[in-house]
Amino acid sequence: MKAASIQCIASYFPATELTNEMLIEQMGGDWNPQDIYDKTGILSRRIAGENECSSDLGIKAANKLFETGGISHQEIDFLIFCTQSPDYFLPATACVMQEKLGLRTSCGALDVNQGCSGYIYGLALAKGLIESGIAGKILLITAETYTKFINPRDRSTRTIFGDGAAATLIVSVDGDEEKIGPFVLGTDGRGAENLIVPAGGMRMPKTVETLVERADEGGNVRSLANLYMNGPEIFNFTLKTVPKTAAELLVKSGKSLDDVDYFIFHQANKFMLERLRSKIKIPESKFWLDLEYGNTVSSTIPVALEKAKKQGTIRAGDEVMLVGFGVGYSWGATLVKMW
CATH class of the missing domain: 3.40.47.10 (Thiolase/Chalcone synthase)
Known part of the structure; x- marks a missing residue:
């Protein structure tokens, strides 16, 4: 029996940092850094560059995984990209990432437009693909640049969201034990x-x-x-x-x-x-x-x-x-x- 199992995870964050102190300096108001932290638990967040898209973050997370995860680009047979801030309306960003990551052309690739529950949904899809025999090694990438949607003067959302990506390798393993x-x-x-x-x-x-x-x-x-x-x-x-x-x-x-x-x-x-x-x-x-x-x-x-x-x-x-x-x-x- 084949079972789906997580084998490795690697994350990546943009270089630009926005601290609570910087946020208050930019927006003003009668609040302070400790107030923001006490409510949100956030001291700082990372912000994607003007020309830095979700695919860029996801590719960098995936390349970190390839460097440390003991697997090559050519072994991946399915790419799932979870984002609500895609590069384009069409084509699917996963197709663009397939070429940039050097995955083989026999690799399936699709986008999942899902947000805060997206990783769970991605794992469910990966499990189904593996345990049905459709794929054996799946790269699940989650990446968002929500800050591009946020108005600089909207402190209700600007205090909370940051940009980042993670790449998860899910593989087929032998055994009866359910891993996911x-x-x-x-x-x-x-x-x-x-x-x-x-x-x-x-x-x-x-x-x-x-x-x-x-x-x-x-x-x-x-x-x-x-x-x-x-x-x-x-x-x-x-x-x-x-x-x-x-x-x-x-x-x-x-x-x-x-x-x-x-x-x-x-x-x-x-x-x-x-x-x-x-x-x-x-x-x-x-x-x-x-x-x-x-x-x-x-x-x-x-x-x-x-x-x-x-x-x-x-x-x-x-x-x-x-x-x-x-x-x-x-x-x-x-x-x-x-x-």
């Missing part, structure tokens, strides 16, 4: 308008009118072509959905909370994560909270996995619960056996 899974996935499109870039697609093309900037009741300035987030609604959705999702995964896997060695959730912000941990009753010693690079959307979970493994926080054989949630609304959870 089971999965719990969910969608509720009624929440679509609460985390959205309204203008720029076919539903609302960019026009002179959509680029007009307006201030909201909190003094945050944005246009319809900028990222909008309804923080309170996102928070309520998360507190309602994530505990149920974790409980469903435990039932589906036949495990208890105590059976799970460690928990890595999408690193949205400190306040939200602390509330989730408390509500689910996860011990602090088994729960990851680290927003060193800000909220990097679909990359927060693989970045955390890579860092936790390097630090020795999680070890080979550990059972780790991964939970992603957010834009869509979309959510997903799975268990992975550490490699």
Whole structure:
């Protein structure tokens, strides 16, 4: 029997750093760096350059993986690229990356337009491709440049999001033990308008009118072509959905909370994560909270996995619960056996 297993992860972040102090200097206002950190858990975030796209970040993460992961470009037989900030409407950015990464032309490649739950969805797709015999070595790349959507005068989103990428190698291994899974996935499109870039697609093309900037009741300035987030609604959705999702995964896997060695959730912000941990009753010693690079959307979970493994926080054989949630609304959870 063939099973899908994670073999290696490598991450990459742009060079430009935006600290809380720099943010306040640029935007002014009656706030201070400690206030931002206390609420978000973020001291700084990385910002992609003007001509630096998601594919550029993803390619650099993938090349780091090839340098350290014991696999060559020519061995990859499927590329999954997860992003909501693609290089183009068409072609798929994954096709562009195939050529730039030097992957063989018999390699399948596709884009997944998914955000904060995207890594979980990517793992589900990779597992299906491997265990159905379609592919044997899959490169799952998550990369975002959300900061390009953010208005410089919108502190509701600018304090939170950062740019970054992660590359994960998922391979076929022999054995009956499930290394990735089971999965719990969910969608509720009624929440679509609460985390959205309204203008720029076919539903609302960019026009002179959509680029007009307006201030909201909190003094945050944005246009319809900028990222909008309804923080309170996102928070309520998360507190309602994530505990149920974790409980469903435990039932589906036949495990208890105590059976799970460690928990890595999408690193949205400190306040939200602390509330989730408390509500689910996860011990602090088994729960990851680290927003060193800000909220990097679909990359927060693989970045955390890579860092936790390097630090020795999680070890080979550990059972780790991964939970992603957010834009869509979309959510997903799975268990992975550490490699």
